[in-house]
Amino acid sequence: MKILSLNFLTCAVKACKSSSDSYPLHPKDAELVQDEIEVNAQLLVNLLPRLDWTALSTTATELGFPALPPQPPSAEDLQADDKTLRDLHNLLMETQIMEGKLVCGNCGHEYAVREGIANFLLPSHLV
Amino acid sequence: MEYLIRFSQLHETFRSAEIQAIAVIEGVDLRVISYSDESPFCVVRLPSEDAARAIMRRSVLAHAIYEHWGTADTYDELHPIIKRDTAHLWPQYVEPSFKMNIDAYQGSRSSSKKQLALINSFSYLPFKGPIRLSCPDQEFTIFEQWEFDAVPLNLPSPLKVHFGRLIACGVRDLIHTFDLKKRDYISTTSMDSELALVTANIALAAPGKIFYDPFVGTGSFPIACAHFGALGLGSDIDGRSVRGDGGKKSLRGNFQQYGLEKLLGDVFVCDLTNSPVRRARILDGIVCDPPYGVREGLKVLGCKDPESTPWVVEKGRKMYRDPAFVAPKKPYSFMAMLDDILNFATDTLVDNGRISFWMPTANDEEQEIGVPTHPCLAIVVVCTQVFNKWSRRLITYRRLPDAEVDLSALAQQKKMKHEAQTNGINADDLNPFRRHYFRGFKSEQDLTDDAATDKILNTT
Numbered sequence A: 001m002k003i004l005s006l007n008f009l010t011c012a013v014k015a016c017k018s019s020s021d022s023y024p025l026h027p028k029d030a031e032l033v034q035d036e037i038e039v040n041a042q043l044l045v046n047l048l049p050r051l052d053w054t055a056l057s058t059t060a061t062e063l064g065f066p067a068l069p070p071q072p073p074s075a076e077d078l079q080a081d082d083k084t085l086r087d088l089h090n091l092l093m094e095t096q097i098m099e100g101k102l103v104c105g106n107c108g109h110e111y112a113v114r115e116g117i118a119n120f121l122l123p124s125h126l127v
Numbered sequence B: 001m002e003y004l005i006r007f008s009q010l011h012e013t014f015r016s017a018e019i020q021a022i023a024v025i026e027g028v029d030l031r032v033i034s035y036s037d038e039s040p041f042c043v044v045r046l047p048s049e050d051a052a053r054a055i056m057r058r059s060v061l062a063h064a065i066y067e068h069w070g071t072a073d074t075y076d077e078l079h080p081i082i083k084r085d086t087a088h089l090w091p092q093y094v095e096p097s098f099k100m101n102i103d104a105y106q107g108s109r110s111s112s113k114k115q116l117a118l119i120n121s122f123s124y125l126p127f128k129g130p131i132r133l134s135c136p137d138q139e140f141t142i143f144e145q146w147e148f149d150a151v152p153l154n155l156p157s158p159l160k161v162h163f164g165r166l167i168a169c170g171v172r173d174l175i176h177t178f179d180l181k182k183r184d185y186i187s188t189t190s191m192d193s194e195l196a197l198v199t200a201n202i203a204l205a206a207p208g209k210i211f212y213d214p215f216v217g218t219g220s221f222p223i224a225c226a227h228f229g230a231l232g233l234g235s236d237i238d239g240r241s242v243r244g245d246g247g248k249k250s251l252r253g254n255f256q257q258y259g260l261e262k263l264l265g266d267v268f269v270c271d272l273t274n275s276p277v278r279r280a281r282i283l284d285g286i287v288c289d290p291p292y293g294v295r296e297g298l299k300v301l302g303c304k305d306p307e308s309t310p311w312v313v314e315k316g317r318k319m320y321r322d323p324a325f326v327a328p329k330k331p332y333s334f335m336a337m338l339d340d341i342l343n344f345a346t347d348t349l350v351d352n353g354r355i356s357f358w359m360p361t362a363n364d365e366e367q368e369i370g371v372p373t374h375p376c377l378a379i380v381v382v383c384t385q386v387f388n389k390w391s392r393r394l395i396t397y398r399r400l401p402d403a404e405v406d407l408s409a410l411a412q413q414k415k416m417k418h419e420a421q422t423n424g425i426n427a428d429d430l431n432p433f434r435r436h437y438f439r440g441f442k443s444e445q446d447l448t449d450d451a452a453t454d455k456i457l458n459t460t
Ligand SMILES: [Zn+2]
Pocket: A011, A012, A013, A016, A022, A104, A105, A106, A107, A108, A109
């Protein structure tokens, strides 16, 4: 599962949606891999305004990446500065959680990630 | 300038939807001058030859586009039109090599003598270049549109004739490139390559965009979206379908087969009613073929009757971390699912982002299931694929910017949704399509008649 997806996903439990603690989910025992993917600048520029930068910073720190700048780069920054573009690409698109868990900070539910695929199906008592 | 599109005479109601969507993607002003579902010929106005080429680079349903030199009911009327309207174009085609084609739709010009005579009737065109049958500089085509069954009826002349200069061909080859028969991993519900590509076109999949399929199965839609440059995301309630057997026989394997892995966003396992997707305006498009529930009835997460089977709930509480745990599911209404899809689209699509989804319906008007609506979504186009007793529609909506949404309609919709909570009904009641499917699309009256006949037969 890509770090980009982690920015788009939250706890599946309905009661958690209103709690700010349910997002982002916290990786636990995460095994990371780095894929090599060609940089897609157009995609990153489009994605930029849709990212929750605070959540992305939390995730990056939790996974041991260097701290992100407090403010997201602008589209112009991305186009002008190749390093900023590459770093963001590496974090969002190339980094994958292959095995591990994603934990909700509100209800504590753990979602398993196996072979890069996260499972968000809930047992009956949480539906 | 006017251009003549030669369409494939299949999936008729999808054709103008496809080229209009491509025009939106390419930022080209396209106006349809003449179009009919009964004809493979369509005349459009476009600003330039480049625009015509841009449309063809993505069109799956068009064979080719031509500079339109004339259309008439007869050749006697066509020649004066060509002389009147295109003489100023002729000088540039005097020198180049060229070829003349005849395309007789539903008719035949089998004898080469007749073909030659027909081509010779255009000899007033001052083309002096060498005739080349392969790779000529220019290709001109005489199109004839014959009445259905014209050949066995031995009709003397076509209904309409057109003439045009070839500009560019469409990309019908993609149908073969993505053919399911050659794909490593498919299931019975995988969408065929042609309609998956058309769906991606109509939903405006393009480079830099993010597309999501909440019923992804083996990945037909995200693959088609990725072909057009979008990042494809997908999820499914059935984890086995996305994982497959691993390696080549998996959704990821399919992306790898086509060299599209760089545009595979992610796949995850979830249920639309309890979706982990953040309710924020993050998606450019949603494309899906929701499960019809014809074979097994629709399922959604949950325990059907937690009061009398509390152990099912209890097992989930204790066992959910076990990789072998299968989350229990309960029946789900077709209509409730459509509601969930539209609400999800409303919450997650960017302004003017599109959702295109497939939905089955009966051909009989009385049993037809209406096109669902939502105050935040404007219907762009409804295309229909007709089978013997039922049809399926591709319904496409555009997410209205909030400023354009009718707030009173939105309040009304929320109220009705609250009142329409369905629970404890059996799968057939929940799914009008399934009910009709198993009754062979007979009307209620037919069924009463059948019951009466059965009674008579049984008593005699
Ligand atoms: Zn939670």
